[in-house]
Amino acid sequence: MSNPLISLELWGGLFGGLALFLFGMDIMTKALKLTAGDHMKDLLARFxxxxxxxxxxxxxxTSIVQSSSVTTVLLVGFISAGIMSMSQSIPVIIGxxxxxxxTAQILAFKVTKLALILIAVGFFLSLIAKKxxxxxxxxxxxGLGLVFYGMSVMSEGMKPLRSYEPFISFMITLKSPLIAVIIGAVFTAVIQSSSATAGIMIVMAGQGLIGLEPAIALILGSNIGTCVTAGLASIGKPREAVRTAVVHTLFNITGALLWVAFIPQLADIARWISPVHNELNGLARLAAESPRQIANVHTVFNMVNACIFIGFTTQMARLVEWLVPDKPIRVDEDLLPKYLDESLLTTPSIALEATSREIARMGAFTRNxxxxxxxxxxxxxxxxxKKITAKDKIIDSLYYHIIEYLRMISSSDLSSSQSKRLVNLIQTANGLERIGDIIATDLVVSSTKRINExxxxxEQTVKVLMSFHNExxxxxxxxxxxVSNGDKKLAKNVKSIKDDVARMNKEITRHKILRLTADAPNRISTYARExxxxxxxxxxxxxxxxxSRLQAPPKKNSSKNDSTEVTE
Structure with missing residues (x-):
């Protein structure tokens, strides 16, 4: 192993294969976000x-999208959008x-032979279908083919390690569970993928390079190391995102530490539930049995952890809310968006959900x-x-951020329904911003004239106009x-209010005519202002x-008058 060419082949195979593995996971995850985002969103919201x-x-x-980070992004979007509470998100994180x-279960099969076929099929399919x-x-x-191919490259590259003295010395240190857990945590924190750590353990086991107990300790450590990814992703994010990262960290660290003292028992369970190859001996038997044992023990301790913690979701939520309290809102924070997180842009369905929530927030200022x-x-x-014009600045600022965020979403590869919703959100934001402008300009001008004149x-005029205003x-x-809840019935309620508003408008018109003919001072100015x-x-x-029509579009056979009103 002193030959530099052999060392180059070894490390090139190991890190090159790891790079292919991570690159394939990244491609696969991004594609799954775009195709499954809407379905995942609906499933999580419903169940x-x-x-x-x-x-x-x-x-x-998570088993479908092969990434807990995608699930976490969905949860952050839902919590930010008010669709889900923190206590509701905790079971999903556990699951x-x-x-x-x-991922480990799939990799434990001899799947590397399918790698080049999958790469070829995936490449030509993506090339032919450009959109x-x-x-x-x-x-x-x-992406899946690259994951398998990366595993194959790592497997070939690791073969010389059987006689590599520094590696043999390193493996001896892993007999200490605590050291193995720390190494697993640090390594996973660096590569930011617990799936990759599990994959490397399976590859090493397949070459007979690692025993079951050290592999279990390393995987326990990977559960801790993967928390760094969530922690880094939450920096500078809303409190809901920080709390989600804290839940993930608490669950993974506590769950891993619970098992450190029981690694031998976990290994016995894995051997008991996994296939046995009595026909083989020594290194060959270890290489045949260990990959499946590692995959099974990875599943077992996560399932047991889920059963332990599932009964304490409410307590965990309270603890996290205590550890990460809400920040006091400063006046200038009203000018900044609360839900428009750029990390959500890779999942357009969730980014649109967050935009809907921000528009509802903008609408609350407009409503006030x-x-x-x-x-x-x-x-x-x-x-x-004068004070009310300052409030319009908040609406204008939020409107600017919303439109800019929607512009960024529009650069993604959107489905037809997502494109329609994006246009819907733009038009909704336009309408709310226009209402703010009407008050800040037209109403302010009219009020100033009233004061000057x-x-x-x-008392009767105030009563009539206030009734009209209340409607x-x-x-x-x-x-x-x-807008906030996606409730079409609420949007249709505006149609019933229309008749009341039209009736009141007629009553006000009669009242104005009476005021105009009355013998009262300033009757012309009063009439004009009213x-x-x-x-x-x-x-x-x-x-x-x-x-309202954007939230609940009229049917195709709607009357001509209804169609006209949409374009008013």
Whole structure:
């Protein structure tokens, strides 16, 4: 082994194969995010209300996408979007650890022979289908082939290690479980893939280079090391993302440390449940039996950990919320988006979900502005009029960030339904921003004129206009809930409110005519200001109706009048 060419072949095979393995995992994960994002989102949202079902879904989804990080990204998006609570996400995280063991189970089979076939099929499929899901399917197959091929290259590269003295000395140190756990944690933290660590253990076992007990200790350490990935990903992210990383870290570290003292027992269980090759002896038997034993023990201790911790999800949530409390909100934070995390852009379905939540947040500021605007228009002073324009700055700032974020999403390979939703979100944001502008400009101008002209609204006028205003706010509330929850029934409620608003508009028109003919001071100015206010809120209601139609589009056989109103 002193020959530098042999050393170059050894390390080149080991790290080159590892690079292919990680590159294949990255290609496969990205393709799966794009193709499975919508389905995973729907499954998680629907089946996480029960902790046991949630753990099962976490295991199933992670086994499909072959990456617990994808599942974690989905969870962060849901928690940020208010679809899921922290306590609901914990069972999914627990289940995700079971799902990651499927990778080891697959790799324990002799799958490397399929590597070049999968690479060829995946490459040509992605080349022919340049767009759409078929291209992503091709990339998935290509990525899987690269994973298998990386395993094959590592396996060939490791053969000389059997007689490599430094390696033999290193393996002796792994007889100490604690040292092995630390090495496994550090190595996994560096390569940021517990699946790769498990793959290397299986390759080494297949060459007879490592025993079962040291391999178990290294894999326990990999469960700790993979927490570094989640921790790094949460830096600078919202508190929900940090809490998710803390849950992941607490669960993995505690679960790994529980088993350090029971590694011999775990090894006995693995030997008991795994196939035995009595026809072989020595190194050949070790190479034949160890890969499956490693894969099985990886699954067993993660499943047992899940059974132990599943009963304490509520307590874990409280602990994490205590460890990572909410930050006090500063005034300038209102100008910044809360949910638009750029790490979600690799999963467009979740990025769109986060945008929907941010638009709902923008809508809450718009709603407050609308709610305060009628009293301002009727009785507000100059200082109050000036203050409301500052609130429009928040809406404008959020609008800018939302549109920029949607622009970044649009550069992804979106499905037809995702593209339609993106356009829908843009139009919704446009409508809410327009409402803010109407109040900050038209209403402020009208209120300033009222103050300068010394117009005083009568008690009856205030009562009539406030009733009209309340209906507009009621419609806006329904629309914002529909945007936030995706509830089409709430959006359709605006159609029923339309009749009430039209009736009130007629009553106000009659009232205005009576005011115009009354023998009262400033009747012309009073009439003009009332007309302006009614027109302003009528325009706001029209925008609200358009937004409601975006959430619950009219049927194709809708009347001509309905179709016209969409383009008002």
């Amino acid at each position: 996480t209300r029960n902790r046991f079902v949630g753990a099962g879904m976490g295991a199933i989804i 995700a650890n079971i799902g990651t063991t499927v 759409g899901y078929w291209r992503q399917y091709g990339l998935m197959i290509l 502005m609308v709610a305060e605007s009628m009293p301002l228009a009727l009785t507000g002073n100059k200082l109050e009029v 010394n117009v005083i609204a009568s 507009v706010v009621k419609a806006l509330d329904s629309v914002l809930k529909a 007309v302006e206010v009614v027109d302003i809120f009528d325009n706001i209601f029209r925008i609200v109706r358009r937004i």
